[in-house]
Amino acid sequence: MSISNKASIQTFSNPPLILGSTSVYRRELLERLRIPFEVVSPQVDETPQTGESSLDLTLRLAQAKAAAVAKQYPNAWVIGSDQVADLCGAAIGKPGNFERALAQLQLMRGQTVTFHTALCLMKEDTFTTISVPTEVSFRKLSDEVLENYLHAEEPYDCAGSAKSEGLGISLLESIQSDDPTALIGLPLIALTGLLRDAGFAIPQKK
Structure with missing residues (x-):
């Protein structure tokens, strides 16, 4: 269920829909x-x-990602x-490797981190952009526990x-949060409302 370049979109009973993301987590949620x-x-x-705040960054990027794809597919x-995760005003992104991941978890242990998950639904010049915050409190755990987790997952x-x-739930x-799916990467409660407003039938009639 993926395409890598511009192509014709299939005709569905619902309007054509594109997920402008390569994230496997967002695809599974959708x-x-x-x-x-x-x-x-x-x-x-x-x-x-x-000088961009974590919230402004995630809102801008969600809209920019939607716009980049919407230009290619104006009918969808x-x-x-x-x-973006925010700890005391500092943005925390994807670590990329074990060393950076361990440093992140060490920094966040015993702390409360705000995860800003932004969502934009766009068609041509019509769009809505929102962000759903999630407050996550991390346990005070030893380096050994954090290292064991990183090696496991x-x-x-x-x-x-x-x-x-x-397994990360153990940390x-x-x-x-108002939306349990926001922390995983795509706030489905908010998205479902936006899609229905755009004319999607959810659930679809069999």
Whole structure:
């Protein structure tokens, strides 16, 4: 269910829908809604701008990802999304490797981190962009425990270095959010409302 370059979109009973993301986590979340969609890489520079807050960064990137794909497919609705973890005003991104992941977890232990998960639904010049915050409190755990977790799950492509939907839940003390899927990468409660407003039938009639 993926396409790598510009191509014709299939005709569905719902309007054509594209997920502008290569994230396997977002694709798996969107599949829960059981509506047909395509996947297109948005190819957007994610470098933060000078003085940009974590919230502003994630909102800008979600919209930029949707816009990059919407330009190629003007007849489709496009979902753009981005997530940035914020600890005391400092953005925490994807670690990429064990060493950076361990440093992130050491920094966050005993702390409460805000995960900003932004969502943009766009078609041509019509779009809505929102962000769903999630407050995550990390337990005070030893380096040995953190290292064991990283070797077990290798969450190096996740902002904050922990998969709450997996073994990473053992590192957490609490999660507070209006949408439990936001922390995984795509706020489905908010997205479902936006899609219905755009004319999608969810659930679809068999």
